[in-house]
Amino acid sequence: MRATRSSWVALLAGLCLAGGTWLVLPEPPRPALAHKEPHTSEQLKLFQDLFMEQVGIGDLLFHGDAETERRLGVTLSKTGWACAMCHPYASDTHPAQFPKWQEQMSKFATLRDMINWCIEKPNEGEAIDPDGPAMKALEAYITWSNRNSPLQPGVH
Amino acid sequence: MSLDHHHDEHGDKLLGSDDFQQARREMRRVLWRPGLRADTQVSITRRIFIHRALLGGTAAAAATAGWLPRINTMDMAFAQEAGPPSTFRFAWISDTHLYPKEVNTRFVEKAVRAVNDVKAMDPPPDFLIFGGDLAQLGDPVELKLGAEIINELDVRKVFIPGEHDWYLDMGKTWNELFGTSPWTFDHKGVRFIGLDTVSRAMDFWTARNMTPTERMAAMATLDGALGGAWAGLGREQLDFLDRTLSDWGTDRPVVIFSHNPLYEYYPPWNFWVRDWREVHEIVKPYTKITNIHGHTHQVLYNEIGAMRSIGMLATSWPWPYAPEGVPKLTRPMLRVDPGDPFDGVGWGQITFNADNQHVEHEYMMWRKDILATSQVDSGTGDNPTTFLSPRPDGR
Known part of the structure; x- marks a missing residue:
C-alpha cells in the first residue's frame, strides 16, 4: 500500500517536470513550408537541376577527372585506374541490390562501403568520407545510371 | 534458371517495359548514327561444332549446344595444302x-607474366599476334615499354593496333615500332590477315579544338560518347580484304585478326565495327573463316554465317559483359x-592440329575455373535485371 502511494507521488512529480520543460523549451524551427504548399514547376526543375548537377560531378569523379578530385579534396586512385574502367555506364555497380552481404569485405555492406572498398583496393586510393560531397556525387551518378533497374535488395 | 538471359521471364518483362525501351531509344539517339543499325537480314546460325573440355588433364566430352568450352575445336582443315600439314601453335596477347612504370606496375607485371607464359610454351609457338591496346594513353613511353616487354620473346611477332595505341600521335609511334596494318601472310596452309579497326574515327577533335592528349583521353574512355x-575498317581495307581473299580457295582456312569484333555486339562501347555488314558480305563464300579479336576483355564466342568469332582476354583487366x-x-x-588483379585476365593459345585438322x-x-556453370556465378548473371543508361549531357 505504501509502495503504491510512492508510485503516485513519483508519477505526479514526473508530470510536473515534463510540463515545466515543455513550457520552458523554445519551439523547434519549422521547415520552410516544405510540403505545405503545392510545388511550382520552377521548384521541381530546381530540385532536378540540383540532382543532375550532383550526377554530373559524380560522373566526372567516376571517370577519373583530376580537377574535380582536386576541388573536392579526394584521391580516388593512385594507379591511373578510374571507376569507369571496370564499370562502363556504371555497370556492375548494382545500387539496387545494396545493402547486402558483401563477400570481399565479409560484412553486411552499403553501396558506400563498396565504393570505398574499390577506392582502397583495386584503385589504391584513399577512402573518402562516407557522408562527404564526393561520396554523395558518386552515389548520385551510380544510382542515376542504373535508374531503370528494379530494386533487388540483398541479391548477390 | 536459364543461362540464356533472353529466355529469362523476369528479363523478358523488363526488356518489354516502357522504361527500358525509353532508355534504349535514348542510347541509340546518343550513339547510333543513321545507317548504322544492325542488318536484321543477317542470320545468326547455331552450327553444331565439335568441342572438348579439359578438366584436370582429362579430356571430357561436353556437347552442350551454345556453350563454348574451354578448348574450342574448329574444323579448319588443311585439305588443299601442298605437302603434309603439320601441327603448329601460335599465341595471342592483347x-x-x-x-608508364611509375604510375602503375600492376599492368606491367601482368604483361610480363603473359610473355613469360608464352616463352614457356613447349614446343614454342610459331608466332605471337599482339592484338592491340598495348598502351593506355598512346604515350611513346608506354609503347616503348610494351615493345621492350614483348621483345623478350624470341619468336616471330605480328601486331595490330588498338585505339589506346593510336590517338595521341595518330599512330606515328605505333607504326614506327610495330609496322603498318593491314597485312597478310600464309603459314602452313592458313591465310592470316591482320586488320586495323581503330584508326578511322570520325574527326570529333578539330571542331572542339582538342589537344592530342584530350583526344586520346576521349578515345580511351570506353563509355565516352x-x-x-x-571502330571500322573503311573502304580501302574492305577492298584489301576482298583482294586478299580473291586468290584463296573458299574451303581453305582463313584467320582474321582484329582489335574490335567484326560483328555487332554492343556499339555504345564499340564492341563491333560499324561496317561489319560489308565484312560479312566479303567473307560469305568462305567456309573456314575465324575472327580472333581483342577489345572486349572477356570470354566471347559467336558465329555469323560461316564466320566464327572468338573474343580474347586482356592481360590488364576484364570488362563486364555488356548489358x-x-x-x-x-x-x-x-x-x-575485383580484389585479385590476376583474376579474369590472361592470354590465348591457339593450336592447328594436323592429326584431326x-x-x-x-x-x-x-x-582454375574459367567458365560459369550457373547463372549466379556468371559474368552475365546480372544482365537480365540491369538496365544501364548513357552518361549525362552526351559525355
Whole structure:
C-alpha cells in the first residue's frame, strides 16, 4: 500500500517536470513550408537541376577527372585506374541490390562501403568520407545510371 | 534458371517495359548514327561444332549446344595444302594497357607474366599476334615499354593496333615500332590477315579544338560518347580484304585478326565495327573463316554465317559483359574477384592440329575455373535485371 502511494507521488512529480520543460523549451524551427504548399514547376526543375548537377560531378569523379578530385579534396586512385574502367555506364555497380552481404569485405555492406572498398583496393586510393560531397556525387551518378533497374535488395 | 538471359521471364518483362525501351531509344539517339543499325537480314546460325573440355588433364566430352568450352575445336582443315600439314601453335596477347612504370606496375607485371607464359610454351609457338591496346594513353613511353616487354620473346611477332595505341600521335609511334596494318601472310596452309579497326574515327577533335592528349583521353574512355562509332575498317581495307581473299580457295582456312569484333555486339562501347555488314558480305563464300579479336576483355564466342568469332582476354583487366547483345553462343566466364588483379585476365593459345585438322583455342586465364556453370556465378548473371543508361549531357 505504501509502495503504491510512492508510485503516485513519483508519477505526479514526473508530470510536473515534463510540463515545466515543455513550457520552458523554445519551439523547434519549422521547415520552410516544405510540403505545405503545392510545388511550382520552377521548384521541381530546381530540385532536378540540383540532382543532375550532383550526377554530373559524380560522373566526372567516376571517370577519373583530376580537377574535380582536386576541388573536392579526394584521391580516388593512385594507379591511373578510374571507376569507369571496370564499370562502363556504371555497370556492375548494382545500387539496387545494396545493402547486402558483401563477400570481399565479409560484412553486411552499403553501396558506400563498396565504393570505398574499390577506392582502397583495386584503385589504391584513399577512402573518402562516407557522408562527404564526393561520396554523395558518386552515389548520385551510380544510382542515376542504373535508374531503370528494379530494386533487388540483398541479391548477390 | 536459364543461362540464356533472353529466355529469362523476369528479363523478358523488363526488356518489354516502357522504361527500358525509353532508355534504349535514348542510347541509340546518343550513339547510333543513321545507317548504322544492325542488318536484321543477317542470320545468326547455331552450327553444331565439335568441342572438348579439359578438366584436370582429362579430356571430357561436353556437347552442350551454345556453350563454348574451354578448348574450342574448329574444323579448319588443311585439305588443299601442298605437302603434309603439320601441327603448329601460335599465341595471342592483347589489351595490356600499359601506363608508364611509375604510375602503375600492376599492368606491367601482368604483361610480363603473359610473355613469360608464352616463352614457356613447349614446343614454342610459331608466332605471337599482339592484338592491340598495348598502351593506355598512346604515350611513346608506354609503347616503348610494351615493345621492350614483348621483345623478350624470341619468336616471330605480328601486331595490330588498338585505339589506346593510336590517338595521341595518330599512330606515328605505333607504326614506327610495330609496322603498318593491314597485312597478310600464309603459314602452313592458313591465310592470316591482320586488320586495323581503330584508326578511322570520325574527326570529333578539330571542331572542339582538342589537344592530342584530350583526344586520346576521349578515345580511351570506353563509355565516352565523343568518339562515337569509331571502330571500322573503311573502304580501302574492305577492298584489301576482298583482294586478299580473291586468290584463296573458299574451303581453305582463313584467320582474321582484329582489335574490335567484326560483328555487332554492343556499339555504345564499340564492341563491333560499324561496317561489319560489308565484312560479312566479303567473307560469305568462305567456309573456314575465324575472327580472333581483342577489345572486349572477356570470354566471347559467336558465329555469323560461316564466320566464327572468338573474343580474347586482356592481360590488364576484364570488362563486364555488356548489358545486352552478348551472343547466345557465348558461354560466359565466371564473374571476377575485383580484389585479385590476376583474376579474369590472361592470354590465348591457339593450336592447328594436323592429326584431326582442327584448330583449338584455349583461354589461358590465371585461375582454375574459367567458365560459369550457373547463372549466379556468371559474368552475365546480372544482365537480365540491369538496365544501364548513357552518361549525362552526351559525355
